Amino acid sequence: MSAAAPETQAGHSRWVLRVNDAKKTFEDGTPALKDVSLEVRPGEFVVVLGPSGAGKTTLLRSIIGLERLTAGEVWLDGARVETANLAETRRKVGMIFQGFNLIDNLSALNNVLSGLLDTRGNLATLFYIFKRSDKLSALQCLDQVGLLDKAYQAAGKLSGGQRQRVGVARALIRQPRVLLADEPVASLDPMIAFTVLSLIKEICAKQNIAVICNLHQVDLALRFADRIVGLSDGRVLLDEKPDAINEDYIRRIYAGHGQGMYFGAGGGPADDTIHFDTLAPGPLP
Amino acid sequence: MTDRSIDGPPPEFGIKALTMVVAPASDHAGGLDLQGLTDHLSREIGLPIDLIRCENYGEAIEALASGAAALGWLGPHAYVKAARDGHVEPFAVGMPAGGASPNYQSLFVVRDDSKITTLAEVRNHRIAVGDPHSTSGYIVPRRELADIGIRIESESDFAEIIQASNHDDALRMVVDGAVDLAPVSSVNFDENLRSGIIKPGRLRVIHRSPDIPGAPLVYAAALAPDLKRRIKDTVLRAHEHMEIGGYGGALERYVDPAEARAKLLAAYIRPQWTWRTYLAIGALIGVIWLVAVDLEVDPMALMQSAGSYFADIIGRMMPPDFSDLPALLLAMLETVEIALLGTVLAISLSIPVALCAARNTAPNYAVYLVARVITVFFRAIPEFILAMILVIAIGFGAMPGVLALGFHTMGFLAKFYADAAEDVDFGPIDALNSMGAPRMQVVAFAIVPQIVAPFIGYNLYILDRNIRMATMLGIVGAGGIGYELQAAFRMFEYQRVSAIIILIFATIFVIDMISSRIRARFQ
Ligand SMILES: Nc1ncnc2c1ncn2[C@@H]1O[C@H](COP(=O)(O)OP(=O)(O)OP(=O)(O)O)[C@@H](O)[C@H]1O
Numbered sequence A: 001m002s003a004a005a006p007e008t009q010a011g012h013s014r015w016v017l018r019v020n021d022a023k024k025t026f027e028d029g030t031p032a033l034k035d036v037s038l039e040v041r042p043g044e045f046v047v048v049l050g051p052s053g054a055g056k057t058t059l060l061r062s063i064i065g066l067e068r069l070t071a072g073e074v075w076l077d078g079a080r081v082e083t084a085n086l087a088e089t090r091r092k093v094g095m096i097f098q099g100f101n102l103i104d105n106l107s108a109l110n111n112v113l114s115g116l117l118d119t120r121g122n123l124a125t126l127f128y129i130f131k132r133s134d135k136l137s138a139l140q141c142l143d144q145v146g147l148l149d150k151a152y153q154a155a156g157k158l159s160g161g162q163r164q165r166v167g168v169a170r171a172l173i174r175q176p177r178v179l180l181a182d183e184p185v186a187s188l189d190p191m192i193a194f195t196v197l198s199l200i201k202e203i204c205a206k207q208n209i210a211v212i213c214n215l216h217q218v219d220l221a222l223r224f225a226d227r228i229v230g231l232s233d234g235r236v237l238l239d240e241k242p243d244a245i246n247e248d249y250i251r252r253i254y255a256g257h258g259q260g261m262y263f264g265a266g267g268g269p270a271d272d273t274i275h276f277d278t279l280a281p282g283p284l285p
Numbered sequence B: 001m002t003d004r005s006i007d008g009p010p011p012e013f014g015i016k017a018l019t020m021v022v023a024p025a026s027d028h029a030g031g032l033d034l035q036g037l038t039d040h041l042s043r044e045i046g047l048p049i050d051l052i053r054c055e056n057y058g059e060a061i062e063a064l065a066s067g068a069a070a071l072g073w074l075g076p077h078a079y080v081k082a083a084r085d086g087h088v089e090p091f092a093v094g095m096p097a098g099g100a101s102p103n104y105q106s107l108f109v110v111r112d113d114s115k116i117t118t119l120a121e122v123r124n125h126r127i128a129v130g131d132p133h134s135t136s137g138y139i140v141p142r143r144e145l146a147d148i149g150i151r152i153e154s155e156s157d158f159a160e161i162i163q164a165s166n167h168d169d170a171l172r173m174v175v176d177g178a179v180d181l182a183p184v185s186s187v188n189f190d191e192n193l194r195s196g197i198i199k200p201g202r203l204r205v206i207h208r209s210p211d212i213p214g215a216p217l218v219y220a221a222a223l224a225p226d227l228k229r230r231i232k233d234t235v236l237r238a239h240e241h242m243e244i245g246g247y248g249g250a251l252e253r254y255v256d257p258a259e260a261r262a263k264l265l266a267a268y269i270r271p272q273w274t275w276r277t278y279l280a281i282g283a284l285i286g287v288i289w290l291v292a293v294d295l296e297v298d299p300m301a302l303m304q305s306a307g308s309y310f311a312d313i314i315g316r317m318m319p320p321d322f323s324d325l326p327a328l329l330l331a332m333l334e335t336v337e338i339a340l341l342g343t344v345l346a347i348s349l350s351i352p353v354a355l356c357a358a359r360n361t362a363p364n365y366a367v368y369l370v371a372r373v374i375t376v377f378f379r380a381i382p383e384f385i386l387a388m389i390l391v392i393a394i395g396f397g398a399m400p401g402v403l404a405l406g407f408h409t410m411g412f413l414a415k416f417y418a419d420a421a422e423d424v425d426f427g428p429i430d431a432l433n434s435m436g437a438p439r440m441q442v443v444a445f446a447i448v449p450q451i452v453a454p455f456i457g458y459n460l461y462i463l464d465r466n467i468r469m470a471t472m473l474g475i476v477g478a479g480g481i482g483y484e485l486q487a488a489f490r491m492f493e494y495q496r497v498s499a500i501i502i503l504i505f506a507t508i509f510v511i512d513m514i515s516s517r518i519r520a521r522f523q
């Protein structure tokens, strides 16, 4: 497989995913990614931190070709991602969504099985009929996320945390090389968020799956990341191990976004935007 | 015991004896029988094996961790804990006789004459619990109780909490009346019934937990690899030589943990469609077939003779006769006008009716009922009939057509809108209600914006269908192109008929193009 990618530099196999000088300007002229380069090793858990609008979602979508980069390239598992091999690329990727994106009326098991559909496009699966071996691996994935006894429950009737665990199982059944998670715990309570991230981290480390996870919670990022990438205004501001990250770094990532004092150094949020209210306080005439 | 290392001298791996520790899941051989297996193993590997039944789970874990014991059976929870810490490795899982799955459950049992019938009622009763490491005697029941807000370790949630030394002990306490209930392993419960220790009907199960995977036999991680392999091979093949036993009594055989895991998962496989589904599909096909037979619909015959029929008809209709185009266009225009006016009438009538016919916008139930009846009534009468009645009442012309279309499709639209209004997201409604917005403003702000898209869609669909229906209405004398069409048919002017059909098609096509443009705007 590596021989098919002659342009790659020596030692590329250390990276399962590589983003080179990615730029993305949307049709309406919004520059979402200005210059992003990133390398992820197998089994590594990379957290992307950054204020709203930094381009985190755009980055993940570009990796699997849901957005076309304006410039730059993405390498996945030794092959350059391009329109011609999108299907192959996606086969190696599992995705977890903030809103879970499960099919509520289907059972947890069938939701997990839907992760296999790209390679099971036959008549039987149109009627939700899967091979026994596929069902077994789906049950195994549900077992890994601790939901075996909910296998036949409709996904819509599960709690938020359970639903995201089904989302994780659906990504895992693909046996991906890379797992992309866009704010997977944004709508979960702190305890459940912790559990879900622990599960993702534990399973992916065991199966050598690389994870890129967009997060908004600095504390969770510091707790789970092997590496933290700070994205701000479409650029990589920092790319460090979590123990190298201190308050200054966080302040830089979130500069001008009113989140600089996340570490609670006292006082209100460091908000340096000028509101008209500051000019003329009090009720309007 | 420290000489149990990999590089120890002979004979046989440098060890003179092995110890096997067994967690206290049962206190009699019928419930947890490993003696036969260890005797066999001892003969095969040429080492005496000491079988020790521990007082509690902690002791068993400790013995395996410290190297004092080489083999063990710990139950699921203690096994997971010891394996996490790297002290033990699983090598065999017992398969129950009769091909059952190695999964089991934690059961909450009460005496048959007890008043307790559900888990929620166990509060303030006397309970016998298992060892804190016992999976089905403590860990799982604790979770099951926690789910309904009862804490198994809390003196204030129970009248008395007694620690049982094993599942058999706990069962005895329930039978003897020392406690009111006890969570126990289904394996021990079944075994006690089977062996007659507990009489059938004496105890009642009030709650059953989800499945718990059967626990494996383990060896200490530090054991020499060669010895591990021989132990595993011997145990996995033991059933070829003897009747084997384990947790729950007689076992069919021991299998590799990976295989056991596959079996465990396989116990969860259910068919996607049950026989009921297939039966329903079969019945449906049967009914359709019978109906076709009853109506003397013969698809084969139709297909065979269709060619000649159509050739004849089409031959007579060709070429279309557009000689009278201006008159036809005028008639077509009249039809479109009738449809347009009818649709406008339908929309204006349907909005107030719909608001009364949706449960969340109706002022009260009586109005709701009346509105629903109105929508059903006008949908039920075909516009064809309405138009005929109106033609008799008010005479020929466009007027009966407009009224017939307007009232009939009002029934449709009102139903569509009412259903759409009932399906809206209630979040914004709650938000506005919480801020005290007046009723009609709630409708205008929280419901109308949510249903504009389907509203536009339905209206355009109704316009489209009204143009087609207006064509038909001409036939009963309500004006427009339908009248021309009927006249052409009457005079056997089939070429003119085809011209009119083409004209209608072109009109509908243009309307369709316009409406998809409009629809796209409002998506
Ligand atoms: N389809 C699109 N068309 C135009 N602009 C877009 C599109 N998608 C995103 N953008 C813009 O690109 C920028 C980056 O958006 P992106 O969704 O990647 O941010 P994000 O870091 O994921 O933010 P958040 O943390 O709020 O999810 C934003 O300015 C956004 O408005």
Ligand SMILES: [Mg+2]
Pocket (backbone or CB within 6 Å): A056, A057, A058, A182
């Ligand atoms: Mg985003």
